[in-house]
Amino acid sequence: MLELRLVQGSLLKKVMEALKDLVTEANFDCSASGFSLQAMDSSHVALVALLLRAEGFEHYRCDRNMSMGMNLGNMSKMLRCAGNDDIITIKGDDGGDTVTFMFESPTQDKISDFEMKLMDIESEHLGIPEADYHAIVRMPAAEFTRICKDLSSIGDTVVISVTKEGVKFSTRGDIGTANVVLRQNITIDKPEEAIVIEMNEPVSLTFALRYMNSFTKASPLSSTVTISLSNELPVAVEYKIAEMGYIRFYLAPKIEEDEDETNV
Known part of the structure; x- marks a missing residue:
């Protein structure tokens, strides 16, 4: 038996909007510690990892580990029927082939429930190694969104140095060509506007802007974004989700054909 009750239903709506264009279908894994997802995009270039910890839910019951295969486009359609202030409850039975979403208005005068068929999705869990990154950049999420959008009107790739x-x-x-340079700026009175660089x-790595623009769809979830970079490792782009977890995107760097591949 699974029952999750989330008072901030809009969080789940924002998570789905961030994921649905990148990943079409995926398994949501539920355990005693939380609700998570790990999936590749359809072209197997980008990886997304989502975690919503059990403590962040008003009510969280998961009797045994469950994996629920869902079409994210369909899930997103159902969640769009919820008001932004609605309380969302997700229910599923062990071994059942459907999941139920219940939306309650804050005044409790309207309750809707939607049942969605689950899917059998073959998926492998990819171990994401803990890495010591050479450089970590924390910056306002809106600024990162703007830079990716602006640069994609000029070129297809972005070099982050x-x-x-x-x-x-x-x-x-x-x-x-276009270059945008950000210098470290630790604004004490407005920490969400700070640019913090640990190096x-x-x-210096090259990435496809199409994917970076897709990742920025998670920016409504967090005022800041953390970009972790290391030579020869995928970049990790992380948005924290309130106090309850995170959504992380991983993207392998593009190897420039004309560059000498040995790091000089």
């Missing part, structure tokens, strides 16, 4: 000077986002395309060694 971290040096002691700051972090640089650059692109080149048929019409020209052990300089990093």
